[in-house]
Amino acid sequence: MSAAQGINRYLARTPLVAVALYAAVMIxxxxxxxxxxxxxxxxxxxxxxxxxxxxxxxxxxxxxxSAAALSAEHPGTPFxxxxxxxxxxxxxxxxxxxxxxxxGGTIQSSQVxxxxxxxxxxxVGLLVSCEMEQSSLQKLLYDLEAGMPFLFIDQLDVQVPQxxxxxxxxxxxxxxxxxxxxxxxxxx
Numbered sequence: 001m002s003a004a005q006g007i008n009r010y011l012a013r014t015p016l017v018a019v020a021l022y023a024a025v026m027i028x029x030x031x032x033x034x035x036x037x038x039x040x041x042x043x044x045x046x047x048x049x050x051x052x053x054x055x056x057x058x059x060x061x062x063x064x065x066s067a068a069a070l071s072a073e074h075p076g077t078p079f080x081x082x083x084x085x086x087x088x089x090x091x092x093x094x095x096x097x098x099x100x101x102x103x104g105g106t107i108q109s110s111q112v113x114x115x116x117x118x119x120x121x122x123x124v125g126l127l128v129s130c131e132m133e134q135s136s137l138q139k140l141l142y143d144l145e146a147g148m149p150f151l152f153i154d155q156l157d158v159q160v161p162q163x164x165x166x167x168x169x170x171x172x173x174x175x176x177x178x179x180x181x182x183x184x185x186x187x188x
Contacts, residue, residue, distance in 0.1 A: 076148030080124055080184040085114045088184040089124045095151070096128055096180055099143045105132030108175075125154065125181040131173045134160070144180060155179025 011018040082088035089112035100107055113125035132140065137158065144151050157177040 078148060078150045078183075080149050080182045082184065085124060085184055085186075088182075089114045089126070092124050092126050092151075092180065092182050093128075095147075095149070095182075096126055096144065096178070099140055099147075100128070100130050100132065102143065103132055103136035103140045105130045105136060105140065105176075122183050122186060123181045124184050125179065127155070128178045128180065130176050130178065132176065134174050137174065137176065140176075149182050151180050151182045153178065154181050 011021075080088040080091050082091050093110055093112055097107055097110075108129040108131060110129070111127045113127065141153065141156075145153060155178065159175040159177075161172040161174065
């Protein structure tokens with residue numbers, strides 16, 4: 001007598017065990033099917049989120065806000081305006097000076113670079129030396145990079161106050177040399 005015949009005879013004598021085994025197998029199949037369907041829906045949701053993120057990164061879709069709301073948050077055009085590169089440089093200086101003064105800083109010196117290495121690609125550069133409180137630096141950088149026109153931080157040198165007997169904790173205004181550039185569209 002083989003093992004299969006023994007199992008068949010046992011199940012024939014006690015049908016309740018056969019029904020319980022059948023029910024367990026069916027429950028296992030139903031759980032497997034439900035788990036598979038749930039996994040498919042989870043993958044579809046993840047794919048949709050990834051596609052939305054890709055659209056946002058490629059600039060085809062806003063971040064849940066309308067274009068009017070985004071332009072109200074950061075008014076202006078993405079490029080430096082002006083009929084000549086000199087006027088565009090003055091616009092850049094004006095924008096950076098407004099940002100520095102809005103965070104409580106003071107400009108020590110500035111130099112507009114309209115003939116530099118990036119000028120051929122339509123970029124206007126600016127080198128600004130300023131003083132401000134240390135806590136204001138992050139606000140300044142955010143304002144410059146998040147606002148309009150699109151500005152790029154090319155250089156950032158920060159000099160903190162020296163520790164002296166009168167100034168034991170090194171608090172005070174920091175000196176910042178900031179290289180900023182923006183793109184000019186050539187008076188279009």
